[in-house]
Amino acid sequence: MSINEAQDEVIAEFSDFDDWMDRYQLLIDLGNEQETLDEKYKTEQNLIEGCQSRVWLQADEENGNIVFQAESDALIVKGIIALLIKVLSGHTPDEILNADLYFIDKIGLKEHLSPTRSNGLLSMVKQIRMYALAFKSKSAQ
Template sequence: MTINEKQDSIVEEFSIFDDWMDRYQQLIEYGKELPPIAEQKKTQQYLIQGCQSKVWLDAELRDGKIYFTADSDAIITKGIVSLLIKVLSGHTPDEILNTELYFIDKIGLKENLSPTRSNGLVAMIKQMKAYALAFKAKNDGNS
């Protein structure tokens, strides 16, 4: 599945909810499905700066694709990072760097977040793209 197909699937899932309380509930459900980050990675090194709540994010490159793990101490934030992982995990650094994450606006996520959560969302995306950039640079250096 391409990144855009994953985004379209999320947009479709969220379109059945008229009410933002239902969408928040869906976000919480996504958070529960989040593959857990290793406990030893819940350190300052993996903490995303710019998030009001604590969000730890890690990434590893396997067979040319990046796989993310994360956790958060806030249930809505955990749901948000879970959505980002659902969309971006399992793709190449180039795919991640060249993608536009349009699903965030399409499901109305950005406009329904508090400014601090919205800044956190931007920080999470920035960190995921930074991992992609680092893996790409490392790969380009090896070829």
């Protein structure tokens, strides 16, 4: 599934709910469905800076694609990172770097987050793109 197809799927999933309390519950459910991050990856190095909550992001390369795993100590934040992983994990560094993450605006996520959570969302996207850039540089050598 392409990044845009995954984004469209997320948009469709969120459009089933008009009420933001239901959408928050969907975020929490998505976070709870996510595979738990192995304790060995919960390191300072994997912590995302700029998030009020603790968010760990692990990236590995598989057959030229980047596979992400993450964990957070906050339920909604865990759901947000689960959404980003759903859309971006399993794609090449170039696909990730060139992705227009329109689903964030389409589902109204940014405007329904507190300013600190919005900053955290931006930090998560930035860290995912930093991993993509690092893997791209590594493969070019």
